[in-house]
Amino acid sequence: MARITASVYTSHVPAIGAALDLGKTGEPYWQKVFAGYEFSKQWLKDNTPDVVFLVYNDHATAFSLEMIPTFAIGCAAEFQPADEGWGPRPVPVVQGHPELAAHIAQSVIQDDFDLTIVNRMAVDHGLTVPLSLMCGQPAAWPCPVIPFAVNVVQYPVPSGRRCFNLGRAIRKAVESYDAPLKVQIWGTGGMSHQLQGPRAGLINKEWDNAFLDRLIADPEGLSRMPHIDYVREAGSEGIELVMWLIARGAMSDTLPKVAHRFYHVPASNTAVGHLILENT
Amino acid sequence: MALDKPYKDVPGTTIFDAEQSRKGYHLNQFCVSLMKPENRARFKANERAYLDEWPMTEDQKLAVMSRDLNRCIALGGNIYFLARIGATDGKSFQQMAGSMTGMSEEEYRDMMIAGGRSIEGNRYIGEKK
Numbered sequence: 001m002a003r004i005t006a007s008v009y010t011s012h013v014p015a016i017g018a019a020l021d022l023g024k025t026g027e028p029y030w031q032k033v034f035a036g037y038e039f040s041k042q043w044l045k046d047n048t049p050d051v052v053f054l055v056y057n058d059h060a061t062a063f064s065l066e067m068i069p070t071f072a073i074g075c076a077a078e079f080q081p082a083d084e085g086w087g088p089r090p091v092p093v094v095q096g097h098p099e100l101a102a103h104i105a106q107s108v109i110q111d112d113f114d115l116t117i118v119n120r121m122a123v124d125h126g127l128t129v130p131l132s133l134m135c136g137q138p139a140a141w142p143c144p145v146i147p148f149a150v151n152v153v154q155y156p157v158p159s160g161r162r163c164f165n166l167g168r169a170i171r172k173a174v175e176s177y178d179a180p181l182k183v184q185i186w187g188t189g190g191m192s193h194q195l196q197g198p199r200a201g202l203i204n205k206e207w208d209n210a211f212l213d214r215l216i217a218d219p220e221g222l223s224r225m226p227h228i229d230y231v232r233e234a235g236s237e238g239i240e241l242v243m244w245l246i247a248r249g250a251m252s253d254t255l256p257k258v259a260h261r262f263y264h265v266p267a268s269n270t271a272v273g274h275l276i277l278e279n280t
Numbered sequence: 281m282a283l284d285k286p287y288k289d290v291p292g293t294t295i296f297d298a299e300q301s302r303k304g305y306h307l308n309q310f311c312v313s314l315m316k317p318e319n320r321a322r323f324k325a326n327e328r329a330y331l332d333e334w335p336m337t338e339d340q341k342l343a344v345m346s347r348d349l350n351r352c353i354a355l356g357g358n359i360y361f362l363a364r365i366g367a368t369d370g371k372s373f374q375q376m377a378g379s380m381t382g383m384s385e386e387e388y389r390d391m392m393i394a395g396g397r398s399i400e401g402n403r404y405i406g407e408k409k
Binding site: 018029061065066203205207233269 | 304
Protein backbone atom coordinates (compact mmCIF):
# COMPACT_ATOMS: atom_id res chain seq x y z
CA MET A 1 0.00 0.00 0.00
CA ALA A 2 1.05 3.58 -0.59
CA ARG A 3 1.61 5.88 2.36
CA ILE A 4 2.29 9.50 3.18
CA THR A 5 5.74 9.74 4.71
CA ALA A 6 6.15 13.45 5.26
CA SER A 7 4.80 16.91 4.51
CA VAL A 8 6.60 20.06 3.43
CA TYR A 9 5.27 23.60 3.83
CA THR A 10 6.71 26.63 2.11
CA SER A 11 5.93 30.06 0.71
CA HIS A 12 6.04 30.31 -3.08
CA VAL A 13 6.98 33.95 -3.78
CA PRO A 14 7.58 34.57 -7.54
CA ALA A 15 10.62 36.80 -6.83
CA ILE A 16 12.37 33.74 -5.32
CA GLY A 17 12.05 32.02 -8.69
CA ALA A 18 13.34 35.12 -10.46
CA ALA A 19 16.32 35.34 -8.06
CA LEU A 20 17.23 31.72 -8.84
CA ASP A 21 16.70 32.02 -12.58
CA LEU A 22 18.72 35.25 -12.82
CA GLY A 23 21.60 33.95 -10.71
CA LYS A 24 21.06 36.29 -7.74
CA THR A 25 21.19 33.61 -5.04
CA GLY A 26 24.56 34.88 -3.79
CA GLU A 27 23.28 38.39 -3.02
CA PRO A 28 22.98 39.05 0.73
CA TYR A 29 19.23 39.82 0.41
CA TRP A 30 18.53 36.41 -1.13
CA GLN A 31 21.19 34.49 0.85
CA LYS A 32 19.04 34.99 3.94
CA VAL A 33 16.12 33.29 2.18
CA PHE A 34 17.99 30.42 0.55
CA ALA A 35 19.98 29.64 3.72
CA GLY A 36 16.74 28.38 5.21
CA TYR A 37 16.46 25.73 2.50
CA GLU A 38 19.99 24.28 2.63
CA PHE A 39 18.89 21.64 5.12
CA SER A 40 15.76 20.95 3.05
CA LYS A 41 17.61 20.24 -0.19
CA GLN A 42 19.78 17.65 1.54
CA TRP A 43 16.75 16.24 3.37
CA LEU A 44 14.91 15.77 0.06
CA LYS A 45 17.95 14.01 -1.45
CA ASP A 46 18.02 11.65 1.54
CA ASN A 47 14.24 11.20 1.54
CA THR A 48 13.23 11.34 -2.11
CA PRO A 49 9.65 10.11 -2.37
CA ASP A 50 8.10 8.21 -5.28
CA VAL A 51 5.56 11.01 -5.78
CA VAL A 52 4.98 14.54 -4.48
CA PHE A 53 1.35 15.65 -4.13
CA LEU A 54 1.80 19.40 -4.42
CA VAL A 55 -0.95 21.70 -3.14
CA TYR A 56 -0.63 25.21 -4.56
CA ASN A 57 -2.69 27.93 -6.14
CA ASP A 58 -2.82 29.17 -9.68
CA HIS A 59 -2.34 32.95 -9.96
CA ALA A 60 -4.66 33.81 -12.86
CA THR A 61 -2.38 31.79 -15.14
CA ALA A 62 -4.01 28.47 -16.09
CA PHE A 63 -7.42 29.64 -14.90
CA SER A 64 -8.75 33.02 -16.06
CA LEU A 65 -12.11 34.41 -14.98
CA GLU A 66 -13.68 32.20 -17.65
CA MET A 67 -13.53 29.45 -15.05
CA ILE A 68 -11.88 28.94 -11.66
CA PRO A 69 -12.32 25.53 -10.03
CA THR A 70 -12.19 25.44 -6.23
CA PHE A 71 -10.13 22.22 -6.20
CA ALA A 72 -8.40 20.94 -9.35
CA ILE A 73 -6.31 17.77 -9.54
CA GLY A 74 -3.79 17.41 -12.36
CA CYS A 75 -4.16 13.93 -13.86
CA ALA A 76 -1.99 14.41 -16.96
CA ALA A 77 1.38 12.80 -17.75
CA GLU A 78 3.11 16.17 -17.83
CA PHE A 79 2.63 19.86 -17.08
CA GLN A 80 4.47 22.74 -18.79
CA PRO A 81 5.89 25.68 -16.81
CA ALA A 82 3.68 28.69 -17.62
CA ASP A 83 4.53 32.02 -19.21
CA GLU A 84 3.23 34.46 -16.58
CA GLY A 85 4.11 37.52 -18.61
CA TRP A 86 7.88 37.49 -18.05
CA GLY A 87 8.44 34.33 -20.19
CA PRO A 88 8.30 30.74 -18.84
CA ARG A 89 10.72 29.92 -16.00
CA PRO A 90 13.71 27.89 -17.28
CA VAL A 91 12.81 24.86 -15.19
CA PRO A 92 12.13 21.22 -16.11
CA VAL A 93 8.75 20.07 -17.37
CA VAL A 94 6.77 18.57 -14.47
CA GLN A 95 6.11 14.86 -14.88
CA GLY A 96 2.79 13.78 -13.40
CA HIS A 97 1.59 10.48 -11.97
CA PRO A 98 -1.68 9.85 -13.83
CA GLU A 99 -2.42 6.48 -12.19
CA LEU A 100 -2.18 7.73 -8.60
CA ALA A 101 -3.86 11.04 -9.49
CA ALA A 102 -6.84 9.26 -11.04
CA HIS A 103 -7.06 6.95 -8.04
CA ILE A 104 -7.06 9.90 -5.62
CA ALA A 105 -9.66 11.77 -7.69
CA GLN A 106 -11.97 8.75 -7.69
CA SER A 107 -11.64 8.19 -3.95
CA VAL A 108 -11.84 11.82 -2.82
CA ILE A 109 -14.87 12.65 -4.99
CA GLN A 110 -16.64 9.64 -3.54
CA ASP A 111 -15.81 11.15 -0.16
CA ASP A 112 -17.91 14.24 -1.07
CA PHE A 113 -15.13 16.63 -2.18
CA ASP A 114 -15.95 17.94 -5.65
CA LEU A 115 -12.58 17.92 -7.38
CA THR A 116 -12.21 19.07 -10.98
CA ILE A 117 -10.11 16.62 -13.01
CA VAL A 118 -7.70 18.59 -15.19
CA ASN A 119 -5.63 17.15 -18.01
CA ARG A 120 -4.21 20.28 -19.57
CA MET A 121 -2.80 22.85 -17.21
CA ALA A 122 0.29 25.04 -17.32
CA VAL A 123 1.83 25.32 -13.85
CA ASP A 124 2.94 28.72 -12.55
CA HIS A 125 5.33 29.89 -9.83
CA GLY A 126 2.96 28.56 -7.17
CA LEU A 127 4.10 25.08 -8.10
CA THR A 128 7.57 25.58 -9.57
CA VAL A 129 9.05 27.85 -6.87
CA PRO A 130 8.57 25.25 -4.09
CA LEU A 131 10.20 22.64 -6.36
CA SER A 132 13.14 24.98 -6.99
CA LEU A 133 13.52 25.74 -3.27
CA MET A 134 13.54 22.04 -2.37
CA CYS A 135 15.50 20.67 -5.36
CA GLY A 136 17.72 23.51 -6.55
CA GLN A 137 18.26 23.65 -10.30
CA PRO A 138 18.33 20.05 -11.57
CA ALA A 139 17.99 18.97 -15.22
CA ALA A 140 14.87 17.02 -14.22
CA TRP A 141 12.74 17.07 -11.05
CA PRO A 142 13.64 14.11 -8.80
CA CYS A 143 10.20 12.46 -8.91
CA PRO A 144 6.71 12.72 -10.43
CA VAL A 145 4.46 15.48 -9.08
CA ILE A 146 0.66 15.61 -8.87
CA PRO A 147 -0.38 19.27 -9.07
CA PHE A 148 -3.37 20.13 -6.88
CA ALA A 149 -4.64 23.67 -7.48
CA VAL A 150 -6.82 25.42 -4.90
CA ASN A 151 -8.75 28.62 -5.57
CA VAL A 152 -7.53 31.25 -3.12
CA VAL A 153 -7.81 34.13 -5.61
CA GLN A 154 -11.57 34.62 -5.99
CA TYR A 155 -13.54 34.74 -2.71
CA PRO A 156 -15.10 32.90 -1.10
CA VAL A 157 -12.23 30.43 -0.98
CA PRO A 158 -12.59 27.06 0.79
CA SER A 159 -12.54 27.22 4.58
CA GLY A 160 -9.64 25.96 6.65
CA ARG A 161 -11.93 23.29 8.04
CA ARG A 162 -12.83 22.03 4.59
CA CYS A 163 -9.17 22.02 3.56
CA PHE A 164 -8.17 20.05 6.65
CA ASN A 165 -10.88 17.44 6.03
CA LEU A 166 -9.93 17.26 2.37
CA GLY A 167 -6.40 16.40 3.50
CA ARG A 168 -7.80 13.53 5.53
CA ALA A 169 -9.67 12.27 2.47
CA ILE A 170 -6.46 12.46 0.42
CA ARG A 171 -4.64 10.43 3.10
CA LYS A 172 -7.36 7.75 2.93
CA ALA A 173 -7.11 7.72 -0.88
CA VAL A 174 -3.32 7.32 -0.85
CA GLU A 175 -3.50 4.53 1.71
CA SER A 176 -5.89 2.57 -0.50
CA TYR A 177 -3.57 2.63 -3.53
CA ASP A 178 -2.23 -0.84 -4.34
CA ALA A 179 1.46 -0.08 -4.82
CA PRO A 180 4.09 0.54 -2.13
CA LEU A 181 4.64 4.18 -3.02
CA LYS A 182 6.15 6.71 -0.65
CA VAL A 183 4.19 9.93 -1.09
CA GLN A 184 5.00 13.39 0.25
CA ILE A 185 2.37 16.09 0.42
CA TRP A 186 3.45 19.72 0.14
CA GLY A 187 1.35 22.68 1.17
CA THR A 188 2.47 26.01 -0.27
CA GLY A 189 1.74 29.75 -0.23
CA GLY A 190 1.74 32.38 2.51
CA MET A 191 2.80 33.42 4.99
CA SER A 192 1.57 36.91 5.89
CA HIS A 193 1.47 39.22 2.90
CA GLN A 194 -0.77 41.69 1.17
CA LEU A 195 -0.14 42.68 -2.44
CA GLN A 196 -2.93 45.21 -2.93
CA GLY A 197 -4.27 48.52 -1.71
CA PRO A 198 -2.85 51.05 0.77
CA ARG A 199 -2.25 48.23 3.30
CA ALA A 200 0.13 46.41 0.90
CA GLY A 201 3.32 45.24 2.57
CA LEU A 202 1.58 44.01 5.71
CA ILE A 203 3.60 41.44 7.69
CA ASN A 204 2.62 39.85 11.00
CA LYS A 205 5.52 37.85 12.45
CA GLU A 206 3.81 37.03 15.72
CA TRP A 207 0.72 35.68 13.99
CA ASP A 208 2.78 33.69 11.48
CA ASN A 209 4.82 32.00 14.19
CA ALA A 210 1.70 31.18 16.19
CA PHE A 211 0.28 29.65 12.99
CA LEU A 212 3.39 27.46 12.64
CA ASP A 213 3.14 26.38 16.30
CA ARG A 214 -0.52 25.44 15.95
CA LEU A 215 -0.03 23.76 12.57
CA ILE A 216 2.41 21.41 14.27
CA ALA A 217 0.63 20.82 17.56
CA ASP A 218 -3.06 21.68 17.10
CA PRO A 219 -4.00 21.51 13.41
CA GLU A 220 -7.59 20.57 14.11
CA GLY A 221 -8.12 23.64 16.31
CA LEU A 222 -6.30 25.80 13.77
CA SER A 223 -8.57 24.53 11.01
CA ARG A 224 -11.53 26.20 12.74
CA MET A 225 -10.03 29.67 12.34
CA PRO A 226 -12.37 31.75 10.13
CA HIS A 227 -11.24 33.44 6.91
CA ILE A 228 -11.57 36.91 8.38
CA ASP A 229 -8.76 36.18 10.85
CA TYR A 230 -6.38 35.35 8.00
CA VAL A 231 -7.38 38.47 6.04
CA ARG A 232 -7.25 40.85 8.98
CA GLU A 233 -4.12 39.48 10.65
CA ALA A 234 -2.06 38.07 7.76
CA GLY A 235 -3.17 40.21 4.81
CA SER A 236 -5.52 39.58 1.92
CA GLU A 237 -3.06 37.18 0.29
CA GLY A 238 -2.25 35.49 3.63
CA ILE A 239 -5.40 33.46 2.98
CA GLU A 240 -3.16 31.16 0.91
CA LEU A 241 -2.27 29.51 4.22
CA VAL A 242 -5.50 27.47 4.17
CA MET A 243 -3.64 25.28 1.67
CA TRP A 244 -1.17 24.25 4.37
CA LEU A 245 -4.10 22.65 6.21
CA ILE A 246 -4.69 20.27 3.29
CA ALA A 247 -1.16 18.94 3.66
CA ARG A 248 -1.44 18.82 7.45
CA GLY A 249 -4.76 16.96 7.30
CA ALA A 250 -3.12 14.29 5.15
CA MET A 251 -0.62 13.49 7.93
CA SER A 252 -1.20 10.84 10.61
CA ASP A 253 -3.22 11.80 13.67
CA THR A 254 -0.18 11.34 15.93
CA LEU A 255 2.20 14.25 16.55
CA PRO A 256 4.71 14.49 13.68
CA LYS A 257 8.46 14.93 14.01
CA VAL A 258 9.54 18.49 13.18
CA ALA A 259 12.52 17.89 10.89
CA HIS A 260 12.99 21.56 10.00
CA ARG A 261 11.52 24.99 10.72
CA PHE A 262 12.45 28.32 9.14
CA TYR A 263 10.99 31.82 9.09
CA HIS A 264 12.30 34.97 7.44
CA VAL A 265 11.09 38.45 6.45
CA PRO A 266 11.09 39.54 3.67
CA ALA A 267 11.17 37.96 0.25
CA SER A 268 9.85 40.80 -1.87
CA ASN A 269 6.43 41.57 -0.26
CA THR A 270 6.14 38.38 1.74
CA ALA A 271 7.03 36.57 4.95
CA VAL A 272 8.69 33.25 4.13
CA GLY A 273 7.71 30.29 6.30
CA HIS A 274 8.91 26.72 5.91
CA LEU A 275 8.36 23.46 7.78
CA ILE A 276 9.18 19.82 7.21
CA LEU A 277 7.07 17.39 9.22
CA GLU A 278 7.68 13.65 9.19
CA ASN A 279 5.19 10.96 10.07
CA THR A 280 6.63 8.89 12.90
CA MET B 281 -30.94 39.00 2.85
CA ALA B 282 -27.53 40.63 3.12
CA LEU B 283 -24.61 38.26 2.71
CA ASP B 284 -21.98 38.01 5.42
CA LYS B 285 -18.94 40.04 4.35
CA PRO B 286 -16.96 40.62 7.54
CA TYR B 287 -13.93 41.78 5.54
CA LYS B 288 -15.49 45.14 4.67
CA ASP B 289 -13.98 46.80 7.76
CA VAL B 290 -10.34 45.89 7.02
CA PRO B 291 -8.50 49.10 6.13
CA GLY B 292 -6.83 49.61 2.74
CA THR B 293 -8.07 46.25 1.50
CA THR B 294 -10.55 45.18 -1.18
CA ILE B 295 -11.50 41.53 -1.18
CA PHE B 296 -11.96 40.10 -4.67
CA ASP B 297 -15.27 38.37 -4.04
CA ALA B 298 -17.99 37.22 -6.45
CA GLU B 299 -19.40 40.75 -6.63
CA GLN B 300 -16.04 42.35 -7.50
CA SER B 301 -15.37 39.54 -9.94
CA ARG B 302 -18.64 40.30 -11.74
CA LYS B 303 -17.75 44.00 -12.02
CA GLY B 304 -14.23 43.30 -13.17
CA TYR B 305 -14.76 40.44 -15.60
CA HIS B 306 -13.77 42.27 -18.79
CA LEU B 307 -11.04 44.31 -17.10
CA ASN B 308 -9.42 41.14 -15.77
CA GLN B 309 -9.82 39.28 -19.06
CA PHE B 310 -8.13 42.19 -20.84
CA CYS B 311 -5.22 41.63 -18.44
CA VAL B 312 -5.17 37.91 -19.28
CA SER B 313 -4.81 38.82 -22.96
CA LEU B 314 -1.47 40.49 -22.13
CA MET B 315 0.07 37.08 -21.46
CA LYS B 316 0.56 36.80 -25.24
CA PRO B 317 3.59 38.72 -26.61
CA GLU B 318 1.73 39.84 -29.75
CA ASN B 319 -1.03 41.37 -27.61
CA ARG B 320 1.50 43.13 -25.39
CA ALA B 321 3.03 44.67 -28.52
CA ARG B 322 -0.35 45.83 -29.83
CA PHE B 323 -1.33 47.27 -26.44
CA LYS B 324 1.95 49.18 -26.14
CA ALA B 325 1.63 50.54 -29.68
CA ASN B 326 -1.80 52.08 -29.00
CA GLU B 327 -3.26 51.53 -25.53
CA ARG B 328 -6.55 53.31 -26.19
CA ALA B 329 -7.26 51.39 -29.40
CA TYR B 330 -6.46 48.08 -27.73
CA LEU B 331 -8.65 48.85 -24.71
CA ASP B 332 -11.52 49.87 -26.99
CA GLU B 333 -11.64 46.29 -28.26
CA TRP B 334 -12.87 45.28 -24.78
CA PRO B 335 -16.36 45.91 -23.36
CA MET B 336 -14.84 47.66 -20.33
CA THR B 337 -16.27 50.79 -18.71
CA GLU B 338 -14.68 54.14 -19.51
CA ASP B 339 -13.56 54.39 -15.86
CA GLN B 340 -11.80 51.05 -16.13
CA LYS B 341 -10.01 52.07 -19.31
CA LEU B 342 -8.86 55.37 -17.79
CA ALA B 343 -7.66 53.61 -14.64
CA VAL B 344 -5.58 51.21 -16.76
CA MET B 345 -4.08 54.01 -18.87
CA SER B 346 -3.10 55.99 -15.77
CA ARG B 347 -1.76 52.79 -14.12
CA ASP B 348 -3.87 53.59 -11.04
CA LEU B 349 -3.97 50.11 -9.52
CA ASN B 350 -6.06 51.17 -6.52
CA ARG B 351 -8.71 52.48 -8.90
CA CYS B 352 -8.48 49.32 -11.03
CA ILE B 353 -9.10 47.25 -7.90
CA ALA B 354 -12.07 49.38 -6.85
CA LEU B 355 -13.53 48.78 -10.32
CA GLY B 356 -13.28 45.01 -10.03
CA GLY B 357 -9.65 44.30 -10.89
CA ASN B 358 -7.73 41.60 -9.08
CA ILE B 359 -4.04 42.04 -8.36
CA TYR B 360 -2.96 38.74 -9.93
CA PHE B 361 -4.69 39.75 -13.16
CA LEU B 362 -3.49 43.38 -12.97
CA ALA B 363 0.05 42.05 -12.57
CA ARG B 364 -0.01 41.34 -16.32
CA ILE B 365 -0.07 45.11 -16.93
CA GLY B 366 2.94 45.48 -14.66
CA ALA B 367 4.74 42.67 -16.48
CA THR B 368 4.02 44.42 -19.78
CA ASP B 369 5.58 47.60 -18.32
CA GLY B 370 8.57 45.63 -16.99
CA LYS B 371 7.62 46.23 -13.34
CA SER B 372 8.26 43.79 -10.50
CA PHE B 373 5.53 42.70 -8.11
CA GLN B 374 7.16 44.80 -5.41
CA GLN B 375 7.02 47.91 -7.59
CA MET B 376 3.35 47.25 -8.32
CA ALA B 377 2.42 46.64 -4.67
CA GLY B 378 4.37 49.68 -3.55
CA SER B 379 2.62 51.90 -6.12
CA MET B 380 -0.66 51.45 -4.22
CA THR B 381 0.63 52.63 -0.86
CA GLY B 382 1.49 56.27 -1.50
CA MET B 383 5.14 55.48 -0.71
CA SER B 384 8.09 55.85 -3.06
CA GLU B 385 9.62 52.69 -4.44
CA GLU B 386 12.61 53.12 -2.15
CA GLU B 387 10.50 53.81 0.96
CA TYR B 388 8.40 50.71 0.31
CA ARG B 389 11.44 48.51 -0.25
CA ASP B 390 13.06 49.80 2.93
CA MET B 391 9.86 49.17 4.89
CA MET B 392 9.85 45.54 3.72
CA ILE B 393 13.51 45.04 4.63
CA ALA B 394 12.78 46.49 8.06
CA GLY B 395 10.08 43.84 8.62
CA GLY B 396 7.11 45.06 6.63
CA ARG B 397 4.04 47.13 7.49
CA SER B 398 3.06 46.63 11.12
CA ILE B 399 -0.28 45.05 11.92
CA GLU B 400 -0.71 47.48 14.84
CA GLY B 401 -3.32 50.06 13.91
CA ASN B 402 -4.05 48.24 10.64
CA ARG B 403 -6.72 45.76 11.66
CA TYR B 404 -9.90 47.89 11.54
CA ILE B 405 -11.00 50.97 9.61
CA GLY B 406 -10.86 53.97 11.93
CA GLU B 407 -8.70 52.21 14.49
CA LYS B 408 -6.27 54.46 16.35
CA LYS B 409 -2.69 53.99 15.17
